[in-house]
Amino acid sequence: MALIELREVTKRYRVGEQEIRALDGIDLTIEQGEYAAIIGPSGSGKSTLMHLLGCLDTPTTGKVVIDGVDVSSATDGRLAEMRNEKIGFVFQSFNLLGKFNVLENVELPMIYTGVSKKERRDRAIAAVERVGLMDRAKNTPLQLSGGQMQRVAIARALVNDPKIVFADEPTGNLDSTTGASILQLFRELSEQGRTIVLVTHDSEIADNAPRRIEIRDGKIVNRAAGFQSGIHTPPPPTA
Amino acid sequence: MNFANSLAVGIREIWSHKFRSFLTMLGVILGVASLLSTFALTDGMAKASREYMTQMGGVERVNVIAQEVPQEQLLLADTSRGRTVEDAELIQRAAKHVSLVTPWYTQFVPLVRKSERLRAYIYGVWPDYVPINRHTVEFGRNITQTDLDEGRAVCVIGTRVIEQLWPEKPNAKPLGETLTINGKPFKIIGIFQLYENEDNRIARLKGKKPVLTTRKGKSYNPYTTKNTAVIIPLTTFYYEYRAANIVGVVDQGPIPKLDGLTIQATDPEHVQDAIDEVSSLLTQTHRGVDDFTFDTRQELAESIEKTAHNTRLTGGLIAGISLIVGGIGITNIMLASITERIREIGVRRAVGAKSGHIFTQILVESTVVGIIGGVLGLVAALGMTHLIKFTTDGASLPVIQTASVALSFGFAVLIGVLSGIYPAWTASRIAPIEALRYG
Ligand SMILES: Nc1ncnc2c1ncn2[C@@H]1O[C@H](COP(=O)(O)OP(=O)(O)OP(=O)(O)O)[C@@H](O)[C@H]1O
Numbered sequence: 001m002a003l004i005e006l007r008e009v010t011k012r013y014r015v016g017e018q019e020i021r022a023l024d025g026i027d028l029t030i031e032q033g034e035y036a037a038i039i040g041p042s043g044s045g046k047s048t049l050m051h052l053l054g055c056l057d058t059p060t061t062g063k064v065v066i067d068g069v070d071v072s073s074a075t076d077g078r079l080a081e082m083r084n085e086k087i088g089f090v091f092q093s094f095n096l097l098g099k100f101n102v103l104e105n106v107e108l109p110m111i112y113t114g115v116s117k118k119e120r121r122d123r124a125i126a127a128v129e130r131v132g133l134m135d136r137a138k139n140t141p142l143q144l145s146g147g148q149m150q151r152v153a154i155a156r157a158l159v160n161d162p163k164i165v166f167a168d169e170p171t172g173n174l175d176s177t178t179g180a181s182i183l184q185l186f187r188e189l190s191e192q193g194r195t196i197v198l199v200t201h202d203s204e205i206a207d208n209a210p211r212r213i214e215i216r217d218g219k220i221v222n223r224a225a226g227f228q229s230g231i232h233t234p235p236p237p238t239a
Numbered sequence: 240m241n242f243a244n245s246l247a248v249g250i251r252e253i254w255s256h257k258f259r260s261f262l263t264m265l266g267v268i269l270g271v272a273s274l275l276s277t278f279a280l281t282d283g284m285a286k287a288s289r290e291y292m293t294q295m296g297g298v299e300r301v302n303v304i305a306q307e308v309p310q311e312q313l314l315l316a317d318t319s320r321g322r323t324v325e326d327a328e329l330i331q332r333a334a335k336h337v338s339l340v341t342p343w344y345t346q347f348v349p350l351v352r353k354s355e356r357l358r359a360y361i362y363g364v365w366p367d368y369v370p371i372n373r374h375t376v377e378f379g380r381n382i383t384q385t386d387l388d389e390g391r392a393v394c395v396i397g398t399r400v401i402e403q404l405w406p407e408k409p410n411a412k413p414l415g416e417t418l419t420i421n422g423k424p425f426k427i428i429g430i431f432q433l434y435e436n437e438d439n440r441i442a443r444l445k446g447k448k449p450v451l452t453t454r455k456g457k458s459y460n461p462y463t464t465k466n467t468a469v470i471i472p473l474t475t476f477y478y479e480y481r482a483a484n485i486v487g488v489v490d491q492g493p494i495p496k497l498d499g500l501t502i503q504a505t506d507p508e509h510v511q512d513a514i515d516e517v518s519s520l521l522t523q524t525h526r527g528v529d530d531f532t533f534d535t536r537q538e539l540a541e542s543i544e545k546t547a548h549n550t551r552l553t554g555g556l557i558a559g560i561s562l563i564v565g566g567i568g569i570t571n572i573m574l575a576s577i578t579e580r581i582r583e584i585g586v587r588r589a590v591g592a593k594s595g596h597i598f599t600q601i602l603v604e605s606t607v608v609g610i611i612g613g614v615l616g617l618v619a620a621l622g623m624t625h626l627i628k629f630t631t632d633g634a635s636l637p638v639i640q641t642a643s644v645a646l647s648f649g650f651a652v653l654i655g656v657l658s659g660i661y662p663a664w665t666a667s668r669i670a671p672i673e674a675l676r677y678g
């Protein structure tokens with residue numbers, strides 16, 4: 001069984017009289033160990049899709065199976081457990097807690113896992129070392145550069161050893177050099193076998209990922225170019 | 240998530256907005272402070288009243304007092320001799336529920352020793368007068384039956400009399416010395432102990448100045464009257480002041496009517512029984528003339544307790560309202576702080592916090608506000624009651640009881656918990672993506 005499977009997934013929002021089809025019949029499979037980029041123009045539904053994959057939200061219709069668990073109709077608590085144990089997020093705006101230092105930010109997911117204080121500290125140190133920021137461990141996010149903040153966010157995403165890491169425009173707030181180093185970090189993680197889903201509107205950035213999932217108006221529009229592995233998405237439905 | 244972590248986060252959140260948190264707590268602080276102060280003041284007043292009442296003879300002490308003869312008995316009035324020593328003797332013999340009895344006379348007279356003078360009430364009494372009025376003869380002895388039988392010119396005096404008449408050595412124990420009462424020498428056979436309230440006594444024993452001081456800095460004691468006591472044998476008093484009644488140059492004869500008749504019931508439960516007995520005995524000796532009645536401390540005792548209870552309730556209610564207002568303040572600030580921290584809530588949800596975790600976190604935070612506010616309120620109350628101790632010249636020092644502290648503090652914590660429920664519920668209901676999208 002694939003790590004991620006979506007079948008006929010739709011996500012609709014109702015704004016007054018109008019119905020917005022943010023996702024409109026998505027079928028998608030992502031295998032363990034894949035590095036995939038979801039690409040599309042603004043408003044195409046990338047983030048909405050990532051939220052479903054990342055158990056932050058549930059679809060209006062259709063089925064989402066993550067690591068063998070059908071999360072389409074899971075309870076709020078079950079979704080939280082999935083996010084906690086199997087998923088790591090990296091956001092465009094870093095989303096670090098300003099009142100906590102680097103180590104404390106990285107420890108955050110483990111607080112909800114119920115890891116002991118000592119182990120929390122040890123694992124946070126290991127994760128911060130992994131992203132090369134040990135010398136800034138006691139700094140608060142405001143004392144860090146954008147690139148450093150994003151490294152902290154990555155350390156936090158990795159600290160619970162998740163199956164999948166989702167990154168929504170992780171380089172969007174960074175200059176190109178810093179962005180490149182972050183992308184380099186993702187490539188290394190991928191080489192180490194971590195499943196990574198990168199969300200971007202930038203084709204060049206998407207080129208970092210071996211697999212490309214293009215989305216437009218809530219639909220997947222073509223097969224990914226270049227290297228692909230495992231089972232693939234079906235051809236996009238013709239309008 | 241463990242509780243310790245919520246607590247740490249809550250404290251950090253409060254600490255990071257020190258001033259705002261303090262303002263939030265202010266309502267609780269004032270509420271707790273006024274609640275505890277009210278309790279302390281009321282308890283202090285009640286304690287002082289009880290102490291005073293006990294010193295004055297407790298509820299067992301009953302005065303048989305004269306009253307005007309009712310209209311329909313006016314023609315009979317002459318057949319009664321009023322309260323007499325015979326009445327006292329009859330009560331002593333026949334009333335089962337009366338343990339002590341004393342008839343008494345009193346007169347306001349000059350006391351002289353060398354060049355020192357003092358005007359005071361002296362009492363002609365039986366020995367029982369001393370225990371009935373909770374007097375203690377500390378030096379020397381009480382009046383005895385022999386003193387009465389022989390009509391000796393002896394007296395037992397209070398410490399204030401010595402202070403006034405022996406100003407050069409106010410701590411003197413002039414046993415055996417002579418005191419001139421209304422021109423006639425009396426031998427001092429006994430000295431009463433110094434009467435004072437508990438706080439004063441403790442302070443004095445510790446070698447400190449009395450706790451109770453007037454603004455002029457003079458030592459103040461609500462038991463002044465008791466300390467100014469002068470008692471002499473009833474018979475001596477009678478011969479001196481009542482045996483002859485010279486109006487102009489004519490002796491109108493002796494006056495056997497007592498000025499007072501005081502009994503003590505065997506115990507507080509039998510006060511009414513004692514009154515009933517004495518009443519039926521005196522109805523016989525007074526030939527049915529309704530010229531006496533009873534003055535008890537029971538009503539006073541009840542009114543002390545009732546006043547204390549009512550003050551507690553009223554003060555508690557007002558303080559309670561200010562605590563509730565404080566709670567509304569907490570709710571308000573917590574709601575604002577949630578809007579401010581919605582992004583943080585989103586991040587916590589994204590990394591695995593369940594809605595219950597968010598609920599707990601907010602609730603713990605408001606509870607901590609309640610606890611800290613409660614502690615500060617207790618400290619403020621202690622300060623306030625201490626201040627009262629230094630400024631008051633009254634008899635009733637505030638008394639802080641453990642139960643009052645527990646009640647005030649418990650109420651603050653409860654307010655903290657209750658005021659957090661709605662904000663916590665609101666915060667826990669925010670969907671993760673909504674929270675992440677915000678701002
Ligand atoms: N909560 C919502 N209510 C209404 N419409 C929504 C909501 N969330 C998303 N949408 C709509 O769904 C569509 C897809 O939004 P989404 O955020 O997934 O786009 P995106 O591809 O991530 O765009 P961008 O590159 O700008 O981030 C948009 O038209 C958006 O307006």
Ligand SMILES: [Mg+2]
Nearest residue numbers: 046047048168
């Ligand atoms: Mg987006």
